[in-house]
Amino acid sequence: MLQLDWSAATPAAIGATHGFDPTHLSEKYAQPLAQAVEQLVANATKTGAWSRWLTLGNQPQLVAAINAYAASVKGKYQDVVLVGIGGSSLGPKALFQALRHPQWNLLSKEARGGYPRFHVVDHMDTDCLEGLWDILTPAETLFVVVSKSGTTIEPMSAMLDMMARYQAAGVDWTKHMVMVTDPVKGLFRPFAQQHNLPTFEVPDDVGGRFSVFCAVGLLPAALVGIDIAELLAGIQAIYPTVTNPDWTKNPAAQGAAVLVEAMGCGKPIHVFMPYSRQLALVADWFTQLWAESLGKATNLKGETVHVGPTPTKAVGPEDQHSQLQLLTEGPNDKVIVFVDVEKTAHTITLPTVNDDFAPMKYLTGATIHHVQAEELIGTRGSLKDSQRPTMTYTLPAVTPANVAQLLFTLEVQTALAGSLLGIDPFDQPGVEAGKKITQQNLAARQLQPV
Ligand code: PA5
Numbered sequence: 270m271l272q273l274d275w276s277a278a279t280p281a282a283i284g285a286t287h288g289f290d291p292t293h294l295s296e297k298y299a300q301p302l303a304q305a306v307e308q309l310v311a312n313a314t315k316t317g318a319w320s321r322w323l324t325l326g327n328q329p330q331l332v333a334a335i336n337a338y339a340a341s342v343k344g345k346y347q348d349v350v351l352v353g354i355g356g357s358s359l360g361p362k363a364l365f366q367a368l369r370h371p372q373w374n375l376l377s378k379e380a381r382g383g384y385p386r387f388h389v390v391d392h393m394d395t396d397c398l399e400g401l402w403d404i405l406t407p408a409e410t411l412f413v414v415v416s417k418s419g420t421t422i423e424p425m426s427a428m429l430d431m432m433a434r435y436q437a438a439g440v441d442w443t444k445h446m447v448m449v450t451d452p453v454k455g456l457f458r459p460f461a462q463q464h465n466l467p468t469f470e471v472p473d474d475v476g477g478r479f480s481v482f483c484a485v486g487l488l489p490a491a492l493v494g495i496d497i498a499e500l501l502a503g504i505q506a507i508y509p510t511v512t513n514p515d516w517t518k519n520p521a522a523q524g525a526a527v528l529v530e531a532m533g534c535g536k537p538i539h540v541f542m543p544y545s546r547q548l549a550l551v552a553d554w555f556t557q558l559w560a561e562s563l564g565k566a567t568n569l570k571g572e573t574v575h576v577g578p579t580p581t582k583a584v585g586p587e588d589q590h591s592q593l594q595l596l597t598e599g600p601n602d603k604v605i606v607f608v609d610v611e612k613t614a615h616t617i618t619l620p621t622v623n624d625d626f627a628p629m630k631y632l633t634g635a636t637i638h639h640v641q642a643e644e645l646i647g648t649r650g651s652l653k654d655s656q657r658p659t660m661t662y663t664l665p666a667v668t669p670a671n672v673a674q675l676l677f678t679l680e681v682q683t684a685l686a687g688s689l690l691g692i693d694p695f696d697q698p699g700v701e702a703g704k705k706i707t708q709q710n711l712a713a714r715q716l717q718p719v
Pocket of ligand 1: 419697
């Protein structure tokens with residue numbers, strides 16, 4: 270089971286000036302957190318509360334439908350391309366990196382168990398897109414177009430380009446596209462109906478960045494052979510813990526309390542740093558979740574607050590050689606959130622170092638994972654020595670169930686932090702505003718001769 274240890278953020282570890290006192294946090298947050306948890310659970314089935322993501326651990330029918338679809342297309346395609354952006358791509362990317370072979374796309378089809386290669390178009394970079402098309406064969410490619418709103422300009426552009434290329438190649442694109450979108454709203458739903466495309470839903474009241482455990486994340490995962498039932502079993506296993514109103518027994522509540530308290534104590538920068546290459550993209554996913562959910566101009570009372578933490582992403586040990594100097598000696602305005610993994614699937618043991626290389630002898634017989642674990646301990650130690658608060662989520666291993674527990678716990682942590690801050694963590698007016706301006710400008714441009 271996932272664990273959170275924030276003892277390295279307490280006065281006992283780093284002194285009273287920078288540490289967060291558990292007794293003080295208890296007095297300040299125990300009751301609001303208990304209320305926030307109860308409210309969140311009550312809202313999970315309430316229309317318009319945007320908390321339905323909390324129920325996504327329990328969807329046996331969706332799992333069956335997705336697995337049936339994935340089985341029906343298995344072996345037919347060499348490549349699957351996910352087209353989507355933000356909440357519609359960051360979760361699937363994180364799951365793919367964590368749970369598939371690190372060189373998946375370079376393996377033979379047999380070595381991939383007959384599953385396709387996997388690519389994501391979540392950008393508007395012409396040259397990267399063209400580069401992808403250099404390796405795709407239209408007749409052997411399936412596009413998974415994902416957009417909750419069904420109005421987003423990036424997936425729409427990539428989809429239009431895809432359709433044109435299929436037409437030019439004389440291949441029926443409608444046989445190469447599956448859509449994940451809102452059941453009713455947006456442009457993609459009627460488009461899918463018009464062209465008879467297979468579709469899956471982003472359910473009502475599940476927003477983009479909380480959508481990884483609906484078809485948005487589950488469909489791409491199943492298409493590359495990730496066990497999606499095990500993902501959801503992981504959520505079910507941790508659900509009672511992360512919905513425990515007693516904050517001392519709830520890692521999501523503890524994470525929320527420490528990080529919200531930190532924001533009020535001059536530490537608004539939250540560095541998310543997995544010590545695992547496989548979990549590097551979880552940092553990207555978390556960055557969006559934390560930033561877009563908590564960065565708000567107004568609170569629930571309608572007052573102007575301009576509140577929000579600044580998440581940054583790092584990965585260990587690489588960023589020891591990039592960001593650690595700043596984290597250790599720069600402004601003490603950050604909390605570093607590590608993710609540790611206890612066990613790897615493989616073991617690499619370093620060979621015996623002979624006397625010719627005496628200075629390297631201390632590595633003799635160590636496993637690479639053990640060396641990395643010591644690096645995390647060293648990094649945490651150096652941060653402790655310079656009074657920098659850290660906390661650590663620990664996963665027993667990178668498995669579907671454990672990764673799901675990490676993501677789900679972070680979702681609950683985010684919702685609870687939003688509640689403590691008195692803001693709505695489920696809207697994103699700042700993002701919508703930018704989308705609208707772009708669309709208006711492009712529409713106006715269309716009316717002008719170019
Ligand atoms: O979390 C969110 O709501 C956003 O980041 C969206 O996921 C992003 O803007 C993409 O939107 P859509 O899925 O509607 O295309």
